[in-house]
Amino acid sequence: MKEMKLFLGPQHPGMHGNASVHMFVDGDIIKRSYLLPGMLHRGFEKQMERKLWVNNIALIPRVCVPEPDINEMSFAIATEKLLKLEIPERAHWIRMIILELARISAHLMAYGGIGGPTGNYTLMYHAQLDRNLILDIFEKITGARVYHQYIVIGGVRQDLPVGITKEILEFVNDLESRLVEYRDLGIDNASMIMRIKDTIMLPKEVVWELGVTGIGMRSAVGKAYDIRKVAPYARYDQVEFEVPTSSYSDARARLDIKIKEVQQSINIIKQCIEKMPEGPVRVKPGRGQSMRWTVPKGHVYAPIESSRGEFGYYMVSNGGTTPWRVGVRGASYPQGLLGIEKYLPGTRIDDAALWVDTMGICAPEIDR
Amino acid sequence: MMNSMNNIKEVEDLVNKTVKVLKTENIDKNQIAFEIEKLEVHRLLTVLKNTGWIQLSYLSAIDWPDENKFEVVYIVFNWEKPVYIQVRTKIDRGNPVMESILPIFPGAKYYEREAHEFFGIAFPGNPDYEKQLILENWDDIPPLRKDFDPSAYSARKFPSREYPQDFSVKDPNNKTLEKTEERKKRAKALRVGGKKQ
Amino acid sequence: MLSTKYTEKTKLTKDEIDRKWWEVGDYFRRNSLWLLMYCTGCCAVELPPSMTSAYDMERLGMGPMATPRQADILLVSGYLSLKTLRRLIYTYEQMSEPKYVIGLGSCPINGGIYHDSHAVINQLDQYIPVDVYVAGCMPNPESILNGFVDLMESIKNKTANSWKKYRDNNEWYKQNQKDALGEVIIHDEFHE
Amino acid sequence: MILNILIGIGIAFFGFVLQTSIAGINRKIVGRLQKRHGPRWYQEFIDIFKLLSKRSITHGWIFDFGVIMALGGIIATAMFMPLTNNFLAFENFDNFFIFVYLIAVGMLGMAMSASGSGNPWASIGVMRALTTMLAYEVPFLIVVLTIINLTGNSSLTEIMLYQQASGNNWFLIALPIGGLVGFIALMGMLGKKPFETYVAPAEIASGPMVEYGGKQLGMLFIMNEISAFIEVSLFVHLFLGGATNIFEFLIKYFVVYTLANLISSVNGRFKIDQVVKFFYKWPLIMAVTQAVIAIYFGWVI
Secondary structure (H helix, E strand, O other): OOOEEEEEEOOOOOOOOEEEEEEEEOEEEEEEEEOOOOOOOOOHHHHOOOOOOOHHHHHHHOOOOOOOOOHHHHHHHHHHHOOOOOOOOHHHHHHHHHHHHHHHHHHHHHHHHHHHHOOOOOHHHHHHHHHHHHHHHHHHHHHOOOOOOOEEEEEEEOOOOOOHHHHHHHHHHHHHHHHHHHHHHHHOHHHHHHHHHOOOOOOHHHHHHHOOOHHHHHHHHOOOOHHHHHHHOOOOHHHOOOOOOOOOOOHHHHHHHHHHHHHHHHHHHHHHHHHHOOOEEEEOOOOOOOHHHHOOOOEEEEEEOOOOEEEEEEEEOOOOOOOEEEEEEOOOOHHHHHHHHHEEOOOHHHHHHHHHHHOOOHHHHHHH | OOHHHHHHHHHHHHHHOOOOOOOOEEEOEEEEEEEEEEHHHHHHHHHHHHHHEEEEEEEEEEOOOOOOOEEEEEEOOOOOOOEEEEEEEEEOOOEOOOOOOOOOOHHHHHHHHHHHHHHHOOOOOOOOOOOOOOOOOOOOOOOOOOOOOOHHHHHHHHHOOOOOOOOOOOOOOOOOHHHHHHHHHHHHHHHHHHOOE | OOOOOOOOOOOOOOOHHHHHHHHHHHHHHHOOOOEEEEOOHHHHHHHHHEEEOOOOOOHOOEEEEEOOOOOOOOEEOOEHHHHHHHHHHHHHHHHHOOOEEEEEEEHHHHHHHHOOOOEEOOOOOOOOOOEEEEOOOOOOOHHHHHHHHHHHHHOOOOOHHHHHHHHOOOOHHHHHHHHHHHHOOOOHHHHH | OOOHHHHHHHHHHHHHHHHHHHHHHHHHHHHHHOOOOOOOOHHHHHHHHHHOOOOOOOOHHHHHHHHOOOOHHHHHHHHHOOOOEEEEEOOOOEEEEHHHHHHHHHHHHHHHHHOOOHHHHHHHHHHHHHHHHHHHHHHHHHHHHHHHHHHOOEEEEHHHHHHHHHHOHHHHHHHHHHHHHHHHHHHHHOOOOOOOOOHHHHHHHHHHHHHHOHHHHHHHHHHHHHHHHHHHHHHHHHHHOOOHHHHHHHHHHHHHHHHHHHHHHHOOOOOOHHHHHHHHHHHHHHHHHHHHHHHHHHOOO
């Protein structure tokens, strides 16, 4: 039979985000495939070179849409490293709470996202409802649901509102009790197991060849390679958490790790709320200084662990009021481009969408 | 803490032993940067990969029009000894060619394609570095070079909306208009010079 | 008081009958708007909450659809890069009439935060006609749903006729598309 | 004769209205399961009439003719469907095999039309639909043949009367394994998850329906509703003892359809090879076991 060309995306319900997987299929089996990125290209790196350091805070969350806070965090860390700025202790802990809430929300979105390709819409609806509660908490803390611009250079924009910790704890406990339900609906559901087990495997040998990080790597390699553990930023060295791994990387194992990571994030949030000291939350530049804030010369790379893997900003400063060069290392770059080209062939067309969901591919951060 | 400082030292010794280092920057306890000659990049990366820096985290370029150079950056990471190593090298801006590192790190394929697209750097050794990846039917100089002005390109190519009425100022008789003008002028001055005029 | 005098029943002309049928159709059309979710940009991330249990778009009879042929609304969710605009035009022209376009976020209105970017277009209605804009970066689910209700109102008032505009001024739109994109239909390795 | 035809069309129309309303109510029920309000119960009607009011494009005469053939075939099938044990359009023409053959005309029309559109997703969808059909037909037919063997008659009315006569002993209870197989096959017929492989919006962009829009899609929706009516009614008549009056029929119909829908809403869908493997494994073994037990050993509860 002749090879037939099929498009998964950009306008396709199985594709999350505006990207297109081109597949050449023989029957139901994919023979060749590649990702066509670039439909979300905004020229981010160029835009940031033209804006002041402070103005960039408004721009950066838009690099990755489902989990914007990692951008703010990475940008803030990179700039603080260049400035050699020590931020107040309380700001670190607030940042961690925000980051972990964002991680839970991204994991819930991805976990519910498999409801699309596998047809289990109830799972998607439940996960999205819980994610919406997180967005509501974000709205209470920062004033915005998705783009918070809360983690800024020198700390966080403002202190937590009164009583929000209680609300976060309530939500987190509620979610913790419902994780069993998520397991039952998703990875422990008999029909879902049949569907997602032993599909789209990532062999252990190819991980380093691809450069995959995050859940994809941890599920294949089986070691706790998490930047929060290995090279901790913020105050991750002062909280206790585990890094879930597995030694067999199929779709189900990756989803299992996602749920376990949600559990670990919940533990981290609880510890943060317990250990968080009182005090100031931000080092402010002097009045009228922000427009001409200059940053010393230097090159710095600030990696942090996002829900999809290592995410980092490479920043170069020339000593001016704007960054000289900003490079974004999208966490989904390796698995999105090279992974789809090399390891999708051989699977069935039904599973192509599962790769996108379980490996964690976020189209905007590939394109920037 | 002690351990990670040892790691940095170890890396420094290793790199100094392998290649001639032009400049070393100690950034923090998990990160170190080396600037080396263009021809020695492959040797250094091979040695680093064999010693455990198996992950290529990032590959990109920086434009330095004043020196007429491009700076190519490779960032590699070792999960067992957590040190990020930036390997930087400067290449000629007029004829930017950098041998591909595809044989060492296969994951560099798309990074190199992207660098070619945004800076115009050629990567011989990468079979399809010349193919377009992110842009489509691009008709100008590579967009991340410093002499490319996106604002002018946008104004030339995309018509922007015209507002018959200026909604930003409510009452023209009010003094606000002048104040706004003044503030805008001051902001512009600051942006250009960075100093108060 | 009504006159009791007998008046002859006026006969409806064909146009009037057509209009009456069209009004009946409008009732069905505005109560069953199917979305084509083309996630062109960031605002697509607020669509899952507005579609799923939290805000439940299905109350209004709306739902996502898989292909452009089946859909009524083209939801342009956010900024449009040139590459997306080309696909958007393909998609828009595939939809069956009557079709409506909603632009979410400030980017389709005037470029928004990317007004000076080299890759993002500034104004959507230069290329395809738009019925409703929902401003905001990004618009809340409440405002997205509000935009849908506005569209329903304007279908009721017969002001949502962008698809007629596209048909009548086709040449102007085509010319604009050509100015921005070069060729609308292109041939390269991705479109062999 | 003309009266009979009119009654038959009336039954088809009744089936359409019934199934559409129940599908609407089910959308609300599933909505509650998913912690939300759900649409209005008459939303399905609005959807269909909206589709009929839209302008549509064509992909050649096969594309148009296939849709009409599908709708006509299904209406023709529904005309023979008895509602209760004494209400049917054509006396003595309610043989089970009539449905099996006539329903194929509708399916064939849809397959023809979808292939005529020339979209690769549509061809994949049609291929999957026919494969699924092959998969569920075999175990279902074995169970039905067992029933026919026990009753000695293949007329639906006779089967109903047989069940009602013997102290309302439904075949679902008399042949429990067979009843289960019948229900699983019903899920496959209705295209409910986990056997929803041929629509699968997120995989193959709604499969056969990918190129339809406007009037053709509206007709396909009507066809879909009527064929669901036929399939659920068949199950009610074969396994649940039919109905003596219309209210009994409505209740049984509603229960069966809602149960299928509820099961569907918490399951994922199989891949197409898994569907075939599944049906040729457990339901087939169960059906054969049931046939052997019922016919050779005569163990009927």
